[in-house]
Amino acid sequence: MKHQLIAAAAGLLLLAACAVRQTQISDPTPAVPVPTVPQTETTAPRENIPAETVISSGDDWKLTLVNASHALPEDWDAELTVLSNGKRVDSRIYPALQRMFDDARKAGLDPIVGEGYRTHAEQQQMLDDRIDSYLQEGRTQQEAEQLALEYVAVPGTSEHELGLAVDINSQSGNNEAVYVWLAQNAPAYGFILRYPENKETVTGIAYEPWHYRYVGDVAKKLTAEGLTLEEYLAQSP
Numbered sequence: 001m002k003h004q005l006i007a008a009a010a011g012l013l014l015l016a017a018c019a020v021r022q023t024q025i026s027d028p029t030p031a032v033p034v035p036t037v038p039q040t041e042t043t044a045p046r047e048n049i050p051a052e053t054v055i056s057s058g059d060d061w062k063l064t065l066v067n068a069s070h071a072l073p074e075d076w077d078a079e080l081t082v083l084s085n086g087k088r089v090d091s092r093i094y095p096a097l098q099r100m101f102d103d104a105r106k107a108g109l110d111p112i113v114g115e116g117y118r119t120h121a122e123q124q125q126m127l128d129d130r131i132d133s134y135l136q137e138g139r140t141q142q143e144a145e146q147l148a149l150e151y152v153a154v155p156g157t158s159e160h161e162l163g164l165a166v167d168i169n170s171q172s173g174n175n176e177a178v179y180v181w182l183a184q185n186a187p188a189y190g191f192i193l194r195y196p197e198n199k200e201t202v203t204g205i206a207y208e209p210w211h212y213r214y215v216g217d218v219a220k221k222l223t224a225e226g227l228t229l230e231e232y233l234a235q236s237p
């Protein structure tokens, strides 16, 4: 109960802080606590996943690594801020996201958060829906599962389950301009292009110009040096 009260209070502060702004991502509703998400045991082997030993994320929450070979930490627990379109993000990244959107809009763009936090159950549902759609096309169960896993991460291995990743697109469909602006400017707000071109063998994910991940201050360094989060963590002591 105490936890919920604190969450609600934090949400009110956000509301108060944002009430005077005209250009914002949303009118955030009070933050809600995130249930601890159980992690899955298995990660199906997928192409392009480096067969390397576990990379340590260290103690910094901002650098928590989640990919096909690094499942969501069992004790991962964060508070969420709900955006006006219903999408949710970790409350700790909300201020930086807000600043980035304010500035993108000043530059004449119309970014929108197309996807933020996903629960374990929602990730599972996405995978199930994808499998169903292949089954309806007449694929066998095995084929359908294989195909679906090429596009949808196994529950427990999607960065969206952290709440630190957002898919950003253009509200009017002018995605390219938004992607170009983000590629140039997002690191200044602590966000990295998480799945760059030509890094599929490291990240295990194809180029996604819309998917940004909050890592904080090191975003500029990572971007300047052309490092993925995996590469940065592997070389950190």
Ligand SMILES: [Zn+2]
Pocket (backbone or CB within 6 Å): 115, 160, 165, 166, 167, 210, 211, 212
């Ligand atoms: Zn994404």
